[in-house]
Every structure is written in structure tokens, then in C-alpha cells.
Amino acid sequence: MLRRLEALSLGPIENTGNWNPFQVFTHCSQSVEYSMTGYPQNKSQLFQKSAGQLAFATFSARGSMSHSLDEVIPGAPPLAERGDARLALGRLIKALLDFNAYSGELRPHFAFGALGKDDYAVAHSLHINNHLEEFRS
Secondary structure, three states: HHHHHHHHHOOOEOOOOOOOOHHHHHHHHHHHHHHHHOOOOOOOOOOOOOOOEEHHHHHHOOOOOOOOOOOOOOOOOOOOOOOHHHHHHHHHHHHHHHHHHOOOOOOOOOEEEEEHHHHHHHHHHHHHHHHOOOOOO
């Protein structure tokens, strides 16, 4: 994932979705950062232990995620409409490096619930890849 993101930084960044690259990278950064600091709002325990775990298991098994690509993380600050996409990409790369080095307790995913580090790494990769499906080079 890091290599793919670093490759994006070498050329023009365009996407076809409702969010611009700045918003996409900011959103993905938030998700990685919240896995270490805690998500602002969580789905209910019942949701996490049923639909959330089933969704994560399904995404993991098929090796891809599909979700609304313009839906903010519940409780997260609204995404600015404009910003420097390269800086936001740098933030995402830093968040992933911080995650890789992180040895503290990971916070439950707002929808999937408690995840170990390996599962969180999968979730982050699938999430970012899903967003990158709207990018073109």
C-alpha cells in the first residue's frame, strides 16, 4: 500500500468520484489515525458483533471492500472542500507508517468492532484500495 501511495505522489492525481483527492486522502488518514486514537462515534455493540463482523469477514475473504465512497466517518469533522492533495497524501502515508510502528492498544473499528493489528492492516488496505478505484493516472 505504501508503495502504491508513494507512486501516486509522482504524477498528477485525478479521480472520478464525488470527493476530490484531498478529501479522499484526508478521509483515509482519519480512519487509520482513529484506529489508534478511537473513532468519534461507534455503531452499537450488537451491530459490531453481528453485521460489522460479517461485513469484515466478507471483505477479507474476497480481498476487496465496497462501501459508499463519499460517506464521512461517523462523528468525524466535516471534510474541507479544498486543500493540498499532496499534503493530504503525505498525511496518509505518515498515518500508515505510524500504524505500522504502533504497539499500543488499538481502538475498536466503528463498524467492525475489535480488530487485531493484522486484521486492521487488512481493513485499512481494503478501505484505501476501495477509494483508489476512483483514481486514474
